[in-house]
Amino acid sequence: MTISVFGSDMSYLEKEYVSKCLDSQWIGFGEKVNEFENELCRVRNFSNFTMLDSGSNSLFLALHLLNLPKNSEVILPAFTWMACANAVVLAGLRPVFADVELDTMNISVDTIKQVITKNTSCIMVVHFAGLPVDMDPIIKLGYPVVEDSAHAIYSDYKSLPCGSIGDLGIFSFDAVKNLAVGEGGGIVCKNVVSKTIAQELRYCGIRKSGFQAASSSGTSDTEKMWWEYELTEPFMKMLPTNVAASIGLAQLERRNELQKKRKEIWQVYQESFNNLDFLHTPKDELNYEYTHSFFTYAIRIPNRDELAKYLLKNDIYSTLRYHPLNHYKHFNKSSGDYLQNTEILNKTALSLPLHPRLTDIEVSKIIDCILKFYQ
Numbered sequence: 001m002t003i004s005v006f007g008s009d010m011s012y013l014e015k016e017y018v019s020k021c022l023d024s025q026w027i028g029f030g031e032k033v034n035e036f037e038n039e040l041c042r043v044r045n046f047s048n049f050t051m052l053d054s055g056s057n058s059l060f061l062a063l064h065l066l067n068l069p070k071n072s073e074v075i076l077p078a079f080t081w082m083a084c085a086n087a088v089v090l091a092g093l094r095p096v097f098a099d100v101e102l103d104t105m106n107i108s109v110d111t112i113k114q115v116i117t118k119n120t121s122c123i124m125v126v127h128f129a130g131l132p133v134d135m136d137p138i139i140k141l142g143y144p145v146v147e148d149s150a151h152a153i154y155s156d157y158k159s160l161p162c163g164s165i166g167d168l169g170i171f172s173f174d175a176v177k178n179l180a181v182g183e184g185g186g187i188v189c190k191n192v193v194s195k196t197i198a199q200e201l202r203y204c205g206i207r208k209s210g211f212q213a214a215s216s217s218g219t220s221d222t223e224k225m226w227w228e229y230e231l232t233e234p235f236m237k238m239l240p241t242n243v244a245a246s247i248g249l250a251q252l253e254r255r256n257e258l259q260k261k262r263k264e265i266w267q268v269y270q271e272s273f274n275n276l277d278f279l280h281t282p283k284d285e286l287n288y289e290y291t292h293s294f295f296t297y298a299i300r301i302p303n304r305d306e307l308a309k310y311l312l313k314n315d316i317y318s319t320l321r322y323h324p325l326n327h328y329k330h331f332n333k334s335s336g337d338y339l340q341n342t343e344i345l346n347k348t349a350l351s352l353p354l355h356p357r358l359t360d361i362e363v364s365k366i367i368d369c370i371l372k373f374y375q
């Protein structure tokens with residue numbers, strides 16, 4: 001069987017919580033979502049958290065909540081996932097790419113400064129692999145900041161939880177993330193008004209149904225009938241489900257065990273590869289205090305394509321995260337002159353398997369295969 005590059009770990013606890021949810025016969029949006037939101041706020045020290053159905057939709061909602069001028073420019077890394085630039089375009093804004101640092105794969109502040117124009121309205125950062133971006137110099141630039149923390153649910157920057165530092169922070173709980181629920185995501189809002197609006201928008205923009213109006217007044221004596229609704233504004237449906245939230249509650253309860261496994265694998269890779277002169281390992285010594293989420297382990301190597309094919313022949317799947325966004329005609333296709341590191345990573349970066357179900361034997365096999373290839 002091929003060793004997969006990403007994966008989740010579902011135990012008896014996830015099964016038990018899902019089973020209870022199914023027994024409750026209320027599998028859509030409901031009480032379990034509230035419970036998950038509260039528990040995540042408690043564990044991660046967020047002032048608020050609104051669960052949604054995906055990280056991609058959370059990005060769109062974050063940009064929508066900022067109410068940026070139409071066609072204004074959002075600066076984001078070229079080396080990130082498609083959903084980041086898609087959200088910018090779908091929100092009626094223009095993506096402008098900054099480069100990333102080679103050794104952290106995080107957005108470079110110097111290239112952000114190079115692409116700022118009078119039309120810049122926002123900066124989107126991505127904590128690649130869960131290694132926190134140096135946020136202070138970016139916040140100092142004075143623009144609203146969206147913090148894509150899809151990889152960084154357990155990361156802290158200078159003791160602050162990632163996702164709570166910028167104006168809005170988003171998370172992904174898709175099937176392979178550190179906290180996996182199948183499909184899911186969510187948003188942390190610095191501003192409590194935005195949080196209230198986010199909660200209204202996620203259900204087609206509905207503010208209050210007649211039923212809620214009646215129950216919140218504590219009486220059925222209301223002018224509204226329960227089938228009437230107030231609308232904040234027309235919006236999409238981005239509701240998460242009780243089933244996903246039940247899985248999330250189990251994953252959250254198991255976070256120490258799951259994170260310990262990820263960290264151990266990361267450290268074995270680092271120890272095995274750190275002294276090889278042909279291979280660059282991810283940097284993990286930074287000049288600020290942080291904690292890592294260890295979402296993905298990306299090396300830089302010569303002959304990357306050949307190595308990837310060799311690994312696959314040996315039943316080991318690896319991949320490139322991410323294909324540069326400036327290569328797509330749909331976005332602001334850039335010449336790449338100032339995106340040098342993104343271009344280098346496109347030719348040399350490779351994400352190796354990292355997930356909580358990898359066995360020690362599999363990790364040894366991956367390391368041995370890589371060393372053999374370069375011998």
Ligand SMILES: Cc1ncc(COP(=O)(O)O)c(C=O)c1O
Nearest residue numbers: 054055056081083150172173174
């Ligand atoms: C950096 C980043 N942002 C956003 C997303 C989108 O999250 P989702 O898959 O939950 O829509 C992902 C998903 O992999 C991601 O890696």
